[in-house]
Amino acid sequence: MRTLTLRGGARVAVVSAQWRDAFGVVTRGRVQLELRDGGPGPVLGRDAGFWLRGTGVRALRNPGRRTARVRVVTPRPMEDGMDGMKDTGVAAGPTTGSTSRPHQLRGLVVTGLLAALVATAATTLAAALARAVGVGFEVPDGGERIPLSGFAVVTGSFSVVGVVIAVALLRWSARPVRRFVWTVVPLTAVSLVPPLLSCADTATTTALLGLHLVPATVMIPTLARTLRARTG
Numbered sequence: 001m002r003t004l005t006l007r008g009g010a011r012v013a014v015v016s017a018q019w020r021d022a023f024g025v026v027t028r029g030r031v032q033l034e035l036r037d038g039g040p041g042p043v044l045g046r047d048a049g050f051w052l053r054g055t056g057v058r059a060l061r062n063p064g065r066r067t068a069r070v071r072v073v074t075p076r077p078m079e080d081g082m083d084g085m086k087d088t089g090v091a092a093g094p095t096t097g098s099t100s101r102p103h104q105l106r107g108l109v110v111t112g113l114l115a116a117l118v119a120t121a122a123t124t125l126a127a128a129l130a131r132a133v134g135v136g137f138e139v140p141d142g143g144e145r146i147p148l149s150g151f152a153v154v155t156g157s158f159s160v161v162g163v164v165i166a167v168a169l170l171r172w173s174a175r176p177v178r179r180f181v182w183t184v185v186p187l188t189a190v191s192l193v194p195p196l197l198s199c200a201d202t203a204t205t206t207a208l209l210g211l212h213l214v215p216a217t218v219m220i221p222t223l224a225r226t227l228r229a230r231t232g
Contacts, residue, residue, distance in 0.1 A: 116156060
């Protein structure tokens with residue numbers, strides 16, 4: 001019986017010959033199975049047992065930041081690399097493979113920024129259409145009309161904030177998807193308060209509320225889906 005230790009973000013390749021008759025049990029943290037095509041497989045929690053023979057799994061990785069441990073049981077001495085493990089465990093550090101943490105963060109940033117561009121363009125276009133049908137977008141306090149560039153700047157800025165939140169949670173949270181949704185949905189709800197308190201006319205208030213929801217419908221599902229794909 002041997003112990004495999006995986007630090008946060010670590011990945012260790014599975015060699016079929018070494019795992020032919022081995023049975024693993026997660027004794028600490030979480031372990032994700034990486035499929036043969038490089039896609040994320042199921043995430044196994046504490047006390048979960050698994051066989052790898054014939055499953056098409058090519059690697060084990062730790063999707064969280066806390067150290068994970070797998071107890072490996074085999075009826076015969078394992079070959080070469082696995083046979084060299086001590087009971088105290090072999091620590092596998094983060095790798096530069098396709099599912100490594102730096103790769104995950106970069107992918108999330110790129111996807112998030114592209115979504116931010118889409119959200120900004122969609123919001124600005126929606127504001128232009130609203131103005132074309134007669135919505136004034138006038139703020140009573142100053143009597144000024146909100147320019148289209150103002151919608152673009154505000155939408156882009158808050159979309160980038162959403163990306164930063166997602167990246168931080170992927171880096172430091174064990175449950176980034178759930179915590180991301182719990183964070184940004186209330187923030188979106190709070191963002192609807194200023195239009196309601198602006199004392200603008202009904203058309204402007206309604207349009208502003210709708211324009212707040214446009215980027216939310218783009219950013220939240222996109223970032224949540226991307227986080228889920230990178231954490232299994």
